[in-house]
Amino acid sequence: MNPIIKLKNLKYSYKKEKNILDISDFTVNEGEKIFLYGPSGCGKTTLLSILAGIIPAKEGSLKIFGTEFIGAKNSLKDSIRGSQMGYIFQMFNLIPYLNVLDNILLPCKLNFKRREDMDKKSLIIKCKEISKALNIDNILTKKANEISVGQQQRVAAARALLGSPKLIIADEPTSSLDSDARELFLENLFSQCEAQKTTLIFVSHDKSLMKFFPRHIALPDINRAKL
Numbered sequence: 392m393n394p395i396i397k398l399k400n401l402k403y404s405y406k407k408e409k410n411i412l413d414i415s416d417f418t419v420n421e422g423e424k425i426f427l428y429g430p431s432g433c434g435k436t437t438l439l440s441i442l443a444g445i446i447p448a449k450e451g452s453l454k455i456f457g458t459e460f461i462g463a464k465n466s467l468k469d470s471i472r473g474s475q476m477g478y479i480f481q482m483f484n485l486i487p488y489l490n491v492l493d494n495i496l497l498p499c500k501l502n503f504k505r506r507e508d509m510d511k512k513s514l515i516i517k518c519k520e521i522s523k524a525l526n527i528d529n530i531l532t533k534k535a536n537e538i539s540v541g542q543q544q545r546v547a548a549a550r551a552l553l554g555s556p557k558l559i560i561a562d563e564p565t566s567s568l569d570s571d572a573r574e575l576f577l578e579n580l581f582s583q584c585e586a587q588k589t590t591l592i593f594v595s596h597d598k599s600l601m602k603f604f605p606r607h608i609a610l611p612d613i614n615r616a617k618l
């Protein structure tokens with residue numbers, strides 16, 4: 392088993408006096424699909440942001456793809472996130488005035504390592520393939536602020552998948568979809584992840600999606616911080 396994430400004795404607090412996270416041990420191996428859940432406010436988004444190197448934890452050890460993130464420079468974490476991770480944010484974070492195609496291409500345009508060896512033409516072909524699988528190939532020329540919320544979620548997923556990142560972190564990516572669309576979204580995301588051998592950490596309040604995931608983690612079970 393090849394660990395993608397190895398976390399030991401990680402503590403994090405927004406305010407000095409109270410830990411939000413205190414996790415002794417958590418490992419994610421290559422290719423795993425993890426359903427992470429827990430009540431509102433238990434620290435799920437905080438944990439995802441630490442794993443992505445967006446917020447810095449100072450105590451403990453967090454190895455992402457073998458690189459220690461605790462104490463690492465932002466530039467190193469940014470480079471690893473940009474080249475090897477796809478992040479689907481709760482609020483999608485699409486650029487409203489760019490069209491769908493340019494939104495999907497953005498991380499690969501910003502980070503040459505994420506493009507692998509693909510030139511612009513092959514990148515667009517790959518983008519169209521992923522868009523077709525996620526059923527958004529008919530809206531590629533529309534502006535992001537002119538599409539439905541369900542379509543925005545799928546555009547955010549396509550953006551996270553393009554460039555074959557090793558790890559996808561998805562924070563409530565299906566919250567705006569109805570139950571049929573949720574299952575379809577998940578099927579599409581899984582088949583894309585399998586095709587690209589991507590590891591997936593998926594946060595959701597919707598426990599009906601749990602059955603699709605081989606591994607489930609209730610954050611309060613691994614978090615010793617009392618909230």
Ligand SMILES: Nc1ncnc2c1ncn2[C@@H]1O[C@H](COP(=O)(O)OP(=O)(O)OP(=O)(O)O)[C@@H](O)[C@H]1O
Nearest residue numbers: 405406411429430431432433434435436437438618
């Ligand atoms: N920027 C911040 N500054 C201070 N406290 C914060 C900040 N962000 C989150 N918190 C607090 O940290 C705790 C964990 O928040 P977090 O957003 O990680 O929870 P969550 O499990 O993702 O919640 P939800 O399911 O509602 O999205 C909460 O008590 C929250 O109020």
